[in-house]
Amino acid sequence: MAESSAEPIRVLIADDQAVIRAGFTTILGAQPGVAVVGEAADGGEAVRLARERHPDVVVMDVRMPVLDGIAATEALAGPGVEDPPRILVVTTFDYDHYVYDALRAGASGFLLKDSTPSQLIEAVRTVAAGDALIAPTLTRALLGHFAERLLPASAPEADPRLATLTPRELDVLRAMANGDSNAEIAAALVISHETVKTYVSRILLKLELRDRVQVVVYAHRSGLFGPAR
CATH class of the missing domain: 3.40.50.2300 (Response regulator)
Known part of the structure; x- marks a missing residue:
């Protein structure tokens, strides 16, 4: 709303x-x-x-x-x-x-x-x-405390929806999973804040997710955690 x-x-x-x-x-x-x-x-x-x-x-x-x-x-x-x-x-x-x-x-x-x-x-x-x-401090603490619950016991099966993401969208996804804010992502990837927002919207649409929180959970459950490249 x-x-x-x-x-x-x-x-x-x-x-x-x-x-x-x-x-x-x-x-x-x-x-x-x-x-x-x-x-x-x-x-x-x-x-x-x-x-x-x-x-x-x-x-x-x-x-x-x-x-x-x-x-x-x-x-x-x-x-x-x-x-x-x-x-x-x-x-x-x-x-x-x-x-x-x-x-x-x-x-x-x-x-x-x-x-x-x-x-x-x-x-x-x-x-x-x-x-x-979702504050970066919370996201990173979440990984430390709940790694076993967030990540599958075995290697995750590739979600075919991931193949629809461009390399730059994957970079943004990894950065989001690491708890980086839009401003931090923009600085790390040397792109504008508005461009980051566009990438985030595309990621939500392509992965059929509701919001940024679901993106974080999805990324970690898929084994795509870690900083942007």
Whole structure:
């Protein structure tokens, strides 16, 4: 769901800690073009409120009672869900070992709990615009912690869709898998930021993937991890 000039980004906050909900609501509610449409203290309430109030973005904690953030994410944005909200998962990576599960459940982005207010605002706007947000630090840590789960035990079978990618698109795919931002990819490959965005769009189309997060998972499951050449 993209941000509209006429309509504000509708945000639902889901966290079992009242002080965090209040803080996020205060920060986001003060931003032009953003409207906080509800707060949920557990995953079950998050699912119910999201279905009632149709937010564009759900800021979702991982560890919550009743229903955890992973299950709530899958219920709202998993396979087969029509017109899902964008899910921005809030995690403390050193302690939460659910990032990969959140990727598979349909999350569009990740935010560390020690992020600054400006990073929270930018993250919400990014996922609302239809882009996926996965910080390079999280991506690289994800590889270190979940290598065995991300990569097949044996050599992966080649996906015929990979053959449709040009050499430069493969370079961009590898860079995305390494957690590089569009700006980093542009600098490394000596191309413009707009050209990178074009390559990313083509990769999504050719590999039949929804967003940048799915590209990261796909690349690592296919054994194409590593930096751009």
